[in-house]
Amino acid sequence: MVLADDEAMIRAGIKAILATDPEISVVAEASDGREAIALAQDHQPDVVLMDIRMPVMDGLTATAEIKQQVPKTSVLVLTTFSEDAYVARALGDGASGFILKSGDPRELLTGVHAASAGASYLSAKVAQRIVAELNRRSGTRTRSAAARKRVSALTEREQQVLALVGEGLSNAEIGRRLYVVEGTVKSYVSAIFTALGVRNRVQAAIVAYEAGLVTDGDE
Known part of the structure; x- marks a missing residue:
């Protein structure tokens, strides 16, 4: 994976956490967004761990560029509670998940593994903040009602799959949970994206949260 953060001490701390997992x-390492793009192109890693506020080019702009130029690479965004609006914007840029800088180190490892497997990762705290920010913009009742209406168009099985996407499970994990083959799950996920009008798993996960398919204890 590629690690992008402009603070050397933060990068060292993150690397120390990642080093505890032999599979990562x-x-x-990049210290700005432009460098992160170049490294993603050169190494084509499974995951880029991306800070938001960096010099030369911010992490959100870099995320959008990486997803356009290296679409198979997943991008996990590093965020703080003060950056909710930026995180909401990142949803449309193709980010695969959001890691809270002050969160449990285990979340970092879980998020990296989820993104590497092609799944999304939203810790409960981050998801709550994102939904709260989106609701602030357009009204809680309006967004919740709209999400429930969109989800009601899905079949019961598709709603089950959407809920598991919201929990951050990969297609393989969903298949094991529902006792179906991974190819069938991929078909369900594709149909869900089309029906909901979303571009990626994180956007689908947000709809699942807003519709009440995922609760705080389902992280």
Whole structure:
């Protein structure tokens, strides 16, 4: 994976956490968004862990560029509670998940593994903040009602799959949970994206949260 953060001490701390997992390897480090894009192109990693506020080019702009140029690479966004609006914007840029800088180190490892497997990762605290920010913009009742209406168009099985996407499970994990093959799950996920009008798993997960399919204890 590629680690992008403009603070050397933060990068060192994150690397120390990642080093506790033998399945995770940091192949390169970037101190700004433009460098992160170049490293993603060179190494084509499974995951880029991206800070938001960086010099030269911010992390959100870099995320959008990476998803356009290296679409198979997943981007996890590092965020703080003061950056809710930026996180909401990142939903449309193709980010695969959001990691809270002050969160439990285990969330970082879980998020990296989820993104590497092609799944989304939203810790409960981050998801609550994102939904709260979106609701602030357009009204809680309006967004919740709209989400429930969109979800009602799905079949019962599709709603089950959407709820599991909201929990951050990969297609393989959903298949094991529902006792179906992974190819069937992929078909369900594709149909869900089309029906909801979303571009990625994180956007679908947000709809699941807003519709009440995922609760705080389902992280």
